[in-house]
Amino acid sequence: MSSPDSSTPCILLVEDETFLRELVMENLQDAGYSVVEASDGDSGVEALKSDLRIDVLLSDIKLPDIDGYTVARIGKTLRPELRVILMTGYAPSPLPEALQALVYRVLQKPFSLNTLPETVAAALEH
Structure with a gap:
């Protein structure tokens, strides 16, 4: 994990599919955002626990270890101002009420x- 430029918004991208993660990361970097990538939920949580500036969590819901819902809950607990966007390839279902x-x-x-x-x-x- 590299330390992003502190003057631009930083997105933590948690996605286990390498090709999609690289496409999304490149797209966001081209748009001027700093991106920190994580290939699973545990790595995403570690980034959230770090000193890195993270403004937005962009996470897949279905991950090989802990799911994106858990990453989002932990992220909002650690960083109340964090903005959360989740991604899923599965049929739309309502978010858990919490x-x-x-x-x-x-x-x-x-x-x-x-x-x-x-x-x-x-x-x-x-």
Whole structure:
């Protein structure tokens, strides 16, 4: 994990599919964001526990270890100002009630990479 530039918003991207993680990371970096990547929930939680500046958590829901819901809950506990966007490739289902107020948006995969930077910007303004 590299330390992002402190002047630009930083996104923690938690995605276990390498190809998708690289595509999303490149897209967000091209849009001017700093991105810290994690390939599983445990790594995402470790990043959240670190001293890194993290403004937005962008996490897959289904991960090989702990799920994105758990990463989001821990993230909001550690960093109350954290904005949370979740991603899923599975059929839409309601967010667990405890997370409804904590999550800005759930993106259904496949989603348009072209609109992702706008979604992140909206979350930051929310």
